[in-house]
Amino acid sequence: MTRVALVSGGSRGIGRAVVLRLAEDGYDIAFCYRSDAEAARELELEAGESGVRVLGTRVDVCDSAAVRDWVTRTEADLGELGLAVTAAGITRDKPLALMADEEWHQVVDTNLDGVYHVCRAVAFPMMKRKSGCILNISSVAGVHGSPTQTNYSASKAGIIGFTRALAKEVGRYRIRANVVAPGFIETDMTAGLSAQFRENALAKIPLGRFGRAGEVADLVAYLASDRAGYISGSVFQIDGGIVM
Numbered sequence: 001m002t003r004v005a006l007v008s009g010g011s012r013g014i015g016r017a018v019v020l021r022l023a024e025d026g027y028d029i030a031f032c033y034r035s036d037a038e039a040a041r042e043l044e045l046e047a048g049e050s051g052v053r054v055l056g057t058r059v060d061v062c063d064s065a066a067v068r069d070w071v072t073r074t075e076a077d078l079g080e081l082g083l084a085v086t087a088a089g090i091t092r093d094k095p096l097a098l099m100a101d102e103e104w105h106q107v108v109d110t111n112l113d114g115v116y117h118v119c120r121a122v123a124f125p126m127m128k129r130k131s132g133c134i135l136n137i138s139s140v141a142g143v144h145g146s147p148t149q150t151n152y153s154a155s156k157a158g159i160i161g162f163t164r165a166l167a168k169e170v171g172r173y174r175i176r177a178n179v180v181a182p183g184f185i186e187t188d189m190t191a192g193l194s195a196q197f198r199e200n201a202l203a204k205i206p207l208g209r210f211g212r213a214g215e216v217a218d219l220v221a222y223l224a225s226d227r228a229g230y231i232s233g234s235v236f237q238i239d240g241g242i243v244m
């Protein structure tokens with residue numbers, strides 16, 4: 001497998017930690033973001049200190065054509081892709097009875113359609129080369145469900161079904177596809193939680209703390225490596241034991 005990686009949603013949080021970790025492992029990396037260009041430029045410089053090429057591009061994963069262009073340009077600029085990690089994701093939490101159609105569609109479009117767009121764009125070139133690894137970031141909400149997150153839970157459960165089907169489809173092309181399902185991780189996504197919510201969540205986590213983005217990145221790096229060469233179609237929770 002080539003050491004060229006594509007990371008969606010790489011500018012902040014878990015995706016950012018993945019970019020830094022893969023750069024340490026010697027990958028050239030193309031990552032995308034939606035709006036935070038300043039964070040992206042800073043990350044290009046920081047990850048580039050590992051001596052690899054790192055290209056941040058503004059690409060909305062909801063835009064199928066833009067994702068295809070991004071993949072094509074990445075292969076032209078950095079070389080044949082060996083790894084794709086889909087970390088772009090959003091929340092719009094609301095009890096179902098109060099949810100607006102827009103809140104539903106924004107979350108499903110970004111979290112599920114976004115994964116479909118990236119995977120479809122990378123699958124064919126990987127199939128032609130009979131080599132590749134796809135890691136989709138879901139959530140424990142997608143495994144077990146989470147109240148006030150029907151939109152998010154549905155999108156993240158969709159990623160699991162999608163990835164398992166994909167693993168069955170592309171295994172014969174020596175492409176592995178797996179899911180990483182984090183619990184509560186310290187990022188901007190969880191920074192807005194109320195003190196009361198955090199306290200309740202912490203009480204349910206046997207390890208007694210939220211996870212770090214770098215810990216998720218370590219799991220991603222392992223699953224991307226040859227050491228995980230016989231792992232495909234699996235879902236890996238990294239959640240301090242909050243659900244078992």
Ligand code: NAP
Pocket residue numbers: 008009010011012013014015032033034035036037039059060061062086087088089090110137138139140181182183184185186187188189190
């Ligand atoms: P975050 O800190 O909010 O970062 C989200 C990243 O996704 C940013 O780089 C953002 O780019 C990008 N993004 C959002 N919408 C996008 C779009 N339409 N097109 C391209 N990029 C887009 O989130 P996080 O906590 O790192 O979460 C990363 C992934 O892990 C998500 O899929 C999330 O659902 C999942 N996850 C997180 C947790 C957690 O506790 N944090 C738990 C379970 C699962 P901009 O900066 O440009 O907006």
